Amino acid sequence: MSLPSLGWNARFEESFTEHRTRGWVPARVAREDRTRYVVLDESGARPAELAGRLRHEARTRADVPAVGDWVAVRPGAASPAIIEAVLPRASAFVRKDVGDAAIEQVVAANVDTVFLVSGLDLDYNPRRIERYLAAAWESGAEPVVVLNKADLDPDREARVAEVELLAPGAAVLAVSALEGDGIASLQPWLQPGRTVALLGSSGVGKSTLVNALLGEERLATGAVREDDSRGRHTTTHRELVVLPGGALLLDTPGMRALELWGDEDSVDGAFPEIASLAEGCRFRDCRHESEPGCAVLAAEADGTLAADRLASWRKLQREAHWLATRVDARARAAEEAKWKAIHKSMRDHPKADRWKK
Ligand SMILES: Nc1nc2c(ncn2[C@@H]2O[C@H](COP(=O)(O)OP(=O)(O)OP(=O)(O)O)[C@@H](O)[C@H]2O)c(=O)[nH]1
Ligand SMILES: [Mg+2]
Ligand SMILES: [Zn+2]
Known part of the structure; x- marks a missing residue:
């Protein structure tokens, strides 16, 4: 190649x-x-x-x-x-350890588009899609929401419409990886030399979708639990697959949306309507809680802004803030440990040449 x-x-x-x-x-x-x-x-x-x-x-x-x-x-x-x-990355999806937010791992690098895959089964959860979108906007890749398992949902059009409201600026497509339905609608992002990463919870059908696009059963797939449609973590490593048409697909193991979590700015990226309303607030640092002259609260009151969008925005802001505090605390601890070591070494080797010059 x-x-x-x-x-x-x-x-x-x-x-x-x-x-x-x-x-x-x-x-x-x-x-x-x-x-x-x-x-x-x-x-x-x-x-x-x-x-x-x-x-x-x-x-x-x-x-x-x-x-x-x-x-x-x-x-x-x-x-x-x-x-x-x-090499420096053009885009990167970073995963944060839920136990220790300061531990970062790059899940996918140099990705042009990310397919945020969800299943239209019992596991369907619009709030989770919002979280994935926030992480996607932060990564630098273009997000596309792929609602898979459309064959299981008689009301797919309503779901697409619902998710479109949560995903301003991103395409939302319903497909069935199993039956091949709607797969052709993914073509615009599958151009030769372009890289597409598939992200989403375990069991949503990421590997099944890769196989459907490959035209062969190359990747292992696994049945989901019957009671809640959750997957069993069938894929265990990240892998780049070259499609016959020349696009590069990156399959990943299922993960929780919270692990992909970004910062407060990435939340604003996922809620552009709130970010643009906020420009009309009287105070620059308005938190849209109870401040006078708050354009966001006004929009909520007159119904222009959906109340649950504002609720999601607040919740994600709190999560992002919580993670940021933990990252800061760890960075401070690491810095202190470094200086402790330097001071100890100065005490142990008071005449060391390296401290002169
Ligand atoms: N009905 C239906 N089932 C599907 C569809 N796509 C995938 N599945 C089923 O969903 C289950 C999980 O599919 P996988 O492709 O293994 O899911 P995954 O997202 O790769 O899961 P992990 O590797 O665990 O992250 C399998 O039993 C698939 O056959 C679909 O479009 N419709
Ligand atoms: Mg898989
Ligand atoms: Zn405000």
Whole structure:
């Protein structure tokens, strides 16, 4: 495969200049499974691992390659290939550990479009779609809401209309991966060399959709629980799949929307109608709670703004704020630990040369 057909472009080439002088060559990460990778380049797919230096210098999990990343590898056809550097990302979906929000992991990198997949079954939940959308706007990729399992819902048009109200600026499509219904409507985003990531809870049919687009049962899929339509985490690693038409699809394991969570600004991205109403508030930092001259509350009162949209906005703002506080607390703790170590080293080696000069 040529590099452009894998998504390579002039921007990546520009950020590769320095790596070229070292003789390294570009490759794209197609699969990641803890420390093991598979990379794709002109000669096809091969296993890869991190150069020792990159492994040691990585300070957070966001510094190591993720699926979709462009990396610099040592030249030649050696297997495993040795990854020397990660290129700056054009877009990134970051996952935050629910237990510790400061631990970040890149779920998908350099994605043009993200299909936010939901099932029109018992697991259907519009509030969850709002959360995924907020994370999508923050990632830099274009979100498309895919309501799968349309074959199970006689009222799909009503669902599409309902979700369109929650997703200003994003396309909302109903499909059935199982029966192939509506699949053709995804074509505009499946152009050669374009990367599409599939995100959504376990059991919504992400892998089934990839298989439907591939035209073969390549990825494993698993039945959902009968009582609530939840999945069983069938997919366990992230993987980039090349479609016959030339688009690149990134399948991911199901995850909870909260893990994808962004900051307060990303909430505003998902609620553009509230953000634009807020420009009319008397106070710049209006929280739209009870302030005088609040344009948002006025719109709610006269019915222009749906009350449940404002309720969702408030809830997501609170969640984002809570996460941000935790990230700050951890960053402070790490900074303190660093200075403690430096002071200890100064006490232990009072005459160390490195402190003179
Ligand atoms: N009725 C119906 N069932 C579907 C459809 N798409 C997927 N399914 C079923 O939903 C179940 C889960 O599908 P998967 O593709 O494994 O779901 P997933 O999103 O990849 O799940 P994880 O890998 O666990 O994150 C399987 O039993 C599929 O056959 C659909 O369009 N209609
Ligand atoms: Mg799957
Ligand atoms: Zn206000």
